Amino acid sequence: MLLRVDNVSISFGGARILSDVSFRVDASGVKGLIGPNGAGKTSLFNIITGFYRADAGEVFLSGTGLTGLRSHIVARAGVGRTFQKPSLAWHLSVFENVLLGSMNNRDLGLVTRRARLREWTEQCLRACGIPPERWQEPMARAGIILVKKVEFARAVSLSPKLILLDEICSGLSNDETDEVLYLIREYGDRNRCGVLFVEHDLRAVQKICADVVVLDFGVVIYDGGIKGAFSDRRVVEAYIGGQDA
């Protein structure tokens, strides 16, 4: 068991965002986390990665407690993530953005030789489909697909055991989405890395996820195979609506 979320709850300004949420993520494969807007998906990511502190409940990575750890410690423990609204250092280059991730890699560490960091960063950029001619490009000028790939590469540069992807396909065309899905699957399989995948693009979810957790109003309403989810009455009513997705 890679990730265990046990009875997590959180409220903001009196509004209950998550109530007693529990689920698990396996050591490999992609698990979807879907649900209506405001269901609590991103809040859950923020709790797992230490950006928020849950009011109750616990989070374990391979049996080790992450509860209450700060975000950079969680990152070094092997949890990489991307952000719904891309959060990069816009005044730095593509390469430097990923380098910042490499510097937090627990195996390389801050004391490592520069050459080794550089080499590792290059390896990550390649694994994420970013060709060398784009490496020196200023981040601020990058188009959306490159931004998404850099976010992914930065997560990968941590050598994560688990990656949390928050709407990484939003704003991408179908072909671009397929390219990103391929990178995710390739990386996950090759490195035995688990992925938790938040997305509203159901075509992408159906393509890449074997299992899904469905949240609605901060409560888990479904946890199981993807096929079952799309025929589950509660899921359809709360999230998909009608027959066509």
Add this chain to the structure above:
Amino acid sequence: MLKVSALNAWYHKAMVLTDVNVHVREGSFVAIVGPNGAGKTTLLRSIVNLHEKKSGRIELGGVDITRDPAHRIVRKDVAYVPDYRGILRTLTVKENLLLVRDRYGKASDFKEAVDDILERFPHLKGRYNQLASLMSGGEQQMLAIARALLLKPRILLIDEPSIGLAPLLVKEIFLHLSGLIRQGMSVLMVEQNIVRSLGASDYCYVIEKGRVVLEGESRLLSARDDLQEKYFGKSAG
């Protein structure tokens, strides 16, 4: 209603739009589709003059608005929903909606309109006094759309409304928009997804590398199955 003629737009020295002509009739739903980087967002920003490096002519109801500042264009009943949620995160939902208060005369009219819009977006009702920054991305997107509709625009410019929204909600929003169009509002929408765009719109322009490469009535375009492959890659749909 809205007529864009021979529009060129550029950043630094790079041309982003070349000789673009777009026409939105009263009470019609027009979609602009094309791949990322085609210039779709720049087109909307040029219309409301948030992008100033441009040439050509933009007319609203026969009046030239090409160089009008954005705040004047809003007062001419043009509402714009930018991509990535143009709301004020440090204000509450209520305060964000109050920003368009001067569109209404009597306080009671405004209150009625707000109540009506909150019926459409029940999610926002539950968060009425909450800071926008504490809401999820999708809820912020709802707020941006709700605020634009509260302006009672004659024309709504909307950039990728489906980003970050649950499928059910996207359907509801499209349904709501078509209701408003029947009452005479026009919509100019930018989208990635050609299938969804053709389904929702009356007329469609396809933009590629800053040029209109195809246009036509949506129902005719959707009958052509070569389009997806030609303009959007083989897996479009």
